[in-house]
Amino acid sequence: MYLWRIRMKTSDKKALWVLPMAGWMALLYAVPLLIIVYTSFCNQGAPGFTLENYKRFFENGAYFTALMNSLWLAVRVVTISFLITFPTAYIICFVVPKKFRLFLLILMIIPFWTNYLIRAYSWISILGGNGIVNNILMSLDLISEPLNILYNETSTIIGLVHYVTPMFILFTYSTMEGINENLLEAACDLGASRIKTIYEIILPLSSGGIIGGLIYVFIIAFADYITPTTLGGQSIVVFPQLVVDAVQWTINWPMASVLSIAMTLVAAAVIVLVLMLKPAGSGLEEGGSGK
Amino acid sequence: MKKQSIAVKILCWLFLAMMLCFILAPIVSTIIFSFDEGRFSTLPLRGFTTKWYEEALSNADIIQALVNSVVIAFCSSAAATALGFTASYGMRHWQSKLKSAFKAFSLSAMAIPWTILGLSLLIYFKGLGIHLSNVTVCISHVVFLAPLAMNTINAKMKMIPYSCEDAAQDLGASGIGTIAYVILPQMIPALLSAMLLCFTLSFDEFIISWFVCGFDTTLPVYIFNIIRGGTKPTISAIGSVVFAVSITMSVASQVLSHRSGDGGNK
Numbered sequence: 001m002y003l004w005r006i007r008m009k010t011s012d013k014k015a016l017w018v019l020p021m022a023g024w025m026a027l028l029y030a031v032p033l034l035i036i037v038y039t040s041f042c043n044q045g046a047p048g049f050t051l052e053n054y055k056r057f058f059e060n061g062a063y064f065t066a067l068m069n070s071l072w073l074a075v076r077v078v079t080i081s082f083l084i085t086f087p088t089a090y091i092i093c094f095v096v097p098k099k100f101r102l103f104l105l106i107l108m109i110i111p112f113w114t115n116y117l118i119r120a121y122s123w124i125s126i127l128g129g130n131g132i133v134n135n136i137l138m139s140l141d142l143i144s145e146p147l148n149i150l151y152n153e154t155s156t157i158i159g160l161v162h163y164v165t166p167m168f169i170l171f172t173y174s175t176m177e178g179i180n181e182n183l184l185e186a187a188c189d190l191g192a193s194r195i196k197t198i199y200e201i202i203l204p205l206s207s208g209g210i211i212g213g214l215i216y217v218f219i220i221a222f223a224d225y226i227t228p229t230t231l232g233g234q235s236i237v238v239f240p241q242l243v244v245d246a247v248q249w250t251i252n253w254p255m256a257s258v259l260s261i262a263m264t265l266v267a268a269a270v271i272v273l274v275l276m277l278k279p280a281g282s283g284l285e286e287g288g289s290g291k
Numbered sequence: 292m293k294k295q296s297i298a299v300k301i302l303c304w305l306f307l308a309m310m311l312c313f314i315l316a317p318i319v320s321t322i323i324f325s326f327d328e329g330r331f332s333t334l335p336l337r338g339f340t341t342k343w344y345e346e347a348l349s350n351a352d353i354i355q356a357l358v359n360s361v362v363i364a365f366c367s368s369a370a371a372t373a374l375g376f377t378a379s380y381g382m383r384h385w386q387s388k389l390k391s392a393f394k395a396f397s398l399s400a401m402a403i404p405w406t407i408l409g410l411s412l413l414i415y416f417k418g419l420g421i422h423l424s425n426v427t428v429c430i431s432h433v434v435f436l437a438p439l440a441m442n443t444i445n446a447k448m449k450m451i452p453y454s455c456e457d458a459a460q461d462l463g464a465s466g467i468g469t470i471a472y473v474i475l476p477q478m479i480p481a482l483l484s485a486m487l488l489c490f491t492l493s494f495d496e497f498i499i500s501w502f503v504c505g506f507d508t509t510l511p512v513y514i515f516n517i518i519r520g521g522t523k524p525t526i527s528a529i530g531s532v533v534f535a536v537s538i539t540m541s542v543a544s545q546v547l548s549h550r551s552g553d554g555g556n557k
Contacts, residue, residue: 014466018381021374021437022393028434029400032411039414088310095303107311113537114318115495117514118530122317124518125324132320135334165314194299223404225498230518243406247502253414260407267404 040257053258063242063259067266070222070239073153077160077221078214081168084161085213089172090202094184105173109166116163120230123159124150127231151233159227164220168213175209176202215271222267239263318534325527343528353529356513359425360494363509367432368440368489372482374433375440379448380470382441397438408435409502416503423505431499436489443488447481448474491537 043050057063092104111119126132127150134146149155179202187197203210225240232238243263246256325344328337347353378397382390400408412431416423451474459473497511504512510529517523 012384014384015381015386017377018385018393021378021381021397021441024374024433024437025397025400028412028415028430029408030396032415033407035414035418036407036411084310084313087306091303091307095300096307104307108314110318110538111314112491113541114321114530114534115511115514117497117511117518118321118526118533119317121514121518121526122321122324122530126316126320130331130334132316132334162313162317219402219404223406225406226515240404240406243410244498247406247410247413253410256410257414260404260410263404264407 036257036260039254040261042254044252044254053254056255057258057262062237063239063262066237066239066242067262069236071266071270073156073160073228073236073238074218074221076157077164078217080157081161081164081217082210082214085165085168085172086203086210089169089176089206090198092169093173093176093179094202105169108169111162111166117226117230119163120159120227123155123162123231127155127158151231152235153232155231155233156228156236159231160221160224163224163227164217168217171209171213171216172206173209175206179205211274215274218270218274219267222270223263321527321530321534324524325531327524330524343524344532347525347528347532350525352508353510353513353525356508356510357529359507360510363425363429363432363500364490364493367429367436367493368486370429370433371436371440371489372444372486374437375442375444375485376478376482378437378441379444380474382445383448398442400435400438405435405496405498409499412499413502423503423507425504425507425509427503427505428500428507428509431503432493432496435499436493439492440485440489443485444478444481447478451477487541491541494537 040053041049041051043052088108092101092108096104124131128134129146129148129150131150133149134143137143137147149158183201183205184197187201192200223240225238225244228236228238228241239259240263243256243259246252246259323336326339326341328340382394409431412427412434413423416427421427455473456469459469464472495511497509497515500509501512501515508516510533514526514529517526
């Protein structure tokens, strides 16, 4: 008993090593976030406590429109990136011979080594009227006039999908890799088609990584400022642009704080919703294996 | 598994090839246009030149921004790794329900939109009357890097058995001695890879830097200011240089951590 207490004590002492980080995060993360909440109730340029900023947020339709634009953009990016990422991870995991897998994965994550501003920027020369895509399509006689795919939502979506895809592939691949191949063989022996195997076994069993990836993609697509600004032209206004406008151009910090809080709450709500849908998915999986 | 028919296989490889084209297109086009004579980065190509590299590397603003970015990335990743390491060691011995709350709270710094992190730090620094400069950028970067470093290091720290520490202490090692001579040597590869990851993220980070950099510029902030004004081949040249440097660094660190890992096992 005495010995045990000594151990607890030294153990507690060692736990103090957490303090530098805890202090850092408290002072430079928790406190600033609380100050944002405080600032959101401040008057711009005058002392006093006000609800005016929140009132403006709810009364001005432009904020709501931008919020909807951002959500709609994020939904499309999440959907498209899932539709191309899942097959890619599946093919690398189950079709490609083992010796090529690592090499292909590394090729897929090569964009990590470039600056993401430059990645967004380079889409300008690819998608522009005189860009690579239009040149190729025109020389193949598929189109007679250059496609208008730059400085609008199409280019924004392409840029964002490209931005999130490498990480999403890693998320999906890492859980898919752990699936026991015997399960697939069993499914095959029992007469399941390839599609059915994917739908009933691979999809549910890799759902952990996929859901993590979906959340990551959603946060990026919903909160990214760079891609809509460099590739979106003036076509739509997304919510992060309003936050940045309030911070950098109109220097209205109380309004910027309100917008930030709104953005965090909406993002958090979506994530909670996704996580609540998860048990329904795993229930389905049990139903599938029970058949 | 069911034998895959040739047709399905070909389709799969075709799909992969298309994915690779999509994934690699921006890098390939950046490199191609950085060597092209034309001023507007459009097809057809107008001939080979290295003048954009010369222009970029002789531009004092670009060099200054690059130096700022490298110094910030180095300092913030070193600080984040140090904080992450100590915190990870502390967490190993922390038996409380608060532990998972602390972990979730720290990791949330990675997950919240960085626009918000940047804004909160901007208001905070201004409120405290701190002059905005490279130093504030560095401090801000540590806020989201430290939890990431902690998480990366945690994974390796878990693999060191507690008996290692007990043995060291039975043989008379002090608390600090145990960390310095027993834990730290085993953790070097993990610390290096955590630091490298942090370095890359810091080097790439734009929005927080932009908010809290004051009159200093980091490379991403500089690039942003240029690309708002339209296309410029010097940007492609910078992009290619950054790409070459970071890929060399990652390969080097992989080789290094591989070697040190082997050395540890022998």
